[in-house]
Amino acid sequence: MSIAKNTICWLILLALFVPSASAMGEAKTLPVTIVHKQCSQLSRTAGLIMQARQLNISMSKSMETALMVEDETIRTIQMELVKEAYKKPVYPSEQSRQKAIRDFENKWYLTCTEVMGE
Known part of the structure; x- marks a missing residue:
């Protein structure tokens, strides 16, 4: 696992799991609906960041x-997602740009669900 991905994984745990776990008392894992909601938000954010990258925004x-x-x-x-997105090239075709956005969204949704233990 890359350093950036590892950093993001720990930050996801910190941001999503720790506050929810304390609110749930002794629970060790989050309900699937909460994991999906939080990971979907992360995925959407990742997609928007990659969209900016594919639009060649600095x-x-x-x-x-x-x-x-x-x-x-x-x-x-x-900020870590920005760093990761900008390691990727800006693709010449719209189809390739859309694929890059989807792939980045999916990568971070999967990473999030793996970290959250789903």
Whole structure:
């Protein structure tokens, strides 16, 4: 697992699991509906970041957007997603760009569900 992916995995746990686990008392895992909801949100965010990348928006503009997030953990996750997205090229065809967006969304949805233990 790459360092960035590992960092994001731990941040996902911190942002999503720890607050919910304390609210649920002794529960060790989250209900599937909560995992799906939280991982879907992460996936949508990843997709928007990759969409910005595929539109050739500068990385600094994408980082500025991530830096506007008030929650420190979510801000850090978004900044890591920006770094990961900008390692990918901007593809020449619309079909390739849409595939890159879908693949990035799916990658982070899967990563999130794996981290959450679904």
